Amino acid sequence: MSFDILQKKIIEKRNPTIAGLDARVEYVPPHILKESIARYGETLQAGAEAIYTFNCGLIDALCDVVPAVKPQSAYYENLGWRGMELLERTIQYAKSKGLYVVADIKRGDIGTTATAYSEAWLGRSVVGSTALPVFDADCVTLNGYMGADAIRPFLKDCERYDKCVIVLVRTSNQSAVELQDKLCGEKHIYEVMGELTQDWAGDSVGAYGYSRIGAVTGATYPEQIKTLRAQLPHTFFLVPGYGAQGGTAEDVQYAFDARGCGAIVNSSRGIMCAWQKTGKDGLDYQEAARAAAIAMREDICRFVNFA
């Protein structure tokens, strides 16, 4: 029906944070990369295998702390098909450890093209008479610039396989203002997008009051989160921008409802690259990531009370 699966995991772990798996080759601890290059040379395969080892180590270290992970497709496409194969394996491994997987793909295309994306990321692809899962994430991020045509084709697979989508509404980056903050009559473009998101979702909501279509609302603009939370009571929020981009726990608190539900806050480099700050050359990358994830949980939970 909705974001219930994710919300339950958040409450179980009392942790509304999602760990990004945005593995650039240079984020991989040197000992892992070195071993992979020794084996495969300086190739895309070496990059992919190193990142897979790193990802699995991170997932092992985080899976009892965080409810969800968010691999960013760019970092996998960056290594070509070998990166995509590594992404398939990463998603499967994360799911096997009980984590909810949001594939951060920000796709936005229409009609049969949107259907093809939906089959790839949430549904099944058909060859002959066989329907085959492909990346099979639990949720994807989407871009709604092209309107409903870019979102609706995903809703069929959402219904069929109990999945969700999250649409970019107000992003956390500096140049978001160039388009998203322009006024359309009385409303900012991001508010127009927020309302469209709600319209596309229709009336059906899950046990926690949220529909199947969430929204990205950046942590760096707390006033806007507050406005959007009030305008979109049934829209689950994915909140990027905490930490590295300057968003604080105080800022993100407005994304949550009174019961502490309705939002999840992302951290990518803050957790993944925590090893770069401990002076141990990444040998402690698992402990460092786990400690960073726990610190983030404690920080955010100062402002979020699970009823």
Next chain:
Amino acid sequence: MSFDILQKKIIEKRNPTIAGLDARVEYVPPHILKESIARYGETLQAGAEAIYTFNCGLIDALCDVVPAVKPQSAYYENLGWRGMELLERTIQYAKSKGLYVVADIKRGDIGTTATAYSEAWLGRSVVGSTALPVFDADCVTLNGYMGADAIRPFLKDCERYDKCVIVLVRTSNQSAVELQDKLCGEKHIYEVMGELTQDWAGDSVGAYGYSRIGAVTGATYPEQIKTLRAQLPHTFFLVPGYGAQGGTAEDVQYAFDARGCGAIVNSSRGIMCAWQKTGKDGLDYQEAARAAAIAMREDICRFVNFA
């Protein structure tokens, strides 16, 4: 500097059209798919190999007629990493036949994520001390909803490797109106996006007067193409929506400048699936695609005069 490479190919072939390579498994002629399934079973690999055979056949049949092809990433992701591997091979094959390749990926993300996409699609990925080409297309489509942060990181690779990008401005689909046609003061959102596109490109233009950042302007809204052509004199246009979506040669003529330059018109299913209308079960898919591409060229060139 710009779209010169593509514009030259267009003029050489006297054909401002680009053939989509949007191969869903069901678009593959039955004899090709059957053979692939006989070999690999009903698997993603069978789908990928069938599409690769189909794509190569199309490229062979079209490479002296059209200047460019446009693979749509959705249809390759649809088959997982095997589809992405097929996409890498397809891009290489098309380039080996002298075709300009626009990867229709419509990505839109920021900062290091945008850099990762740019490396993947236009530039090089670095493993150890080796810079490796990945998908290595000539041009990609992008989504500018997040502002300059989503576009600028690509411009470095554009400079370094003489590549281009094309940003969604006014798309050809029905629900484009939901956001793109809303008014911001005196201007529609698509006009605001068009102006941003021009700003991001800066002042440098190539021999034909066009910058490195193009715009998608749908054929289904000729009045808007006319407006945008006047507003954006240095922006190269990619025009989808001809044929299947209802755009005609008369509609698309406004995308071109007085010398017949500055635009390219897409057709995907009209060419790729032409075999479905000849009653020969796809055995003639190459002849059918070639005939459709020539008919499209003749149709559009009724209104476009190359100076």
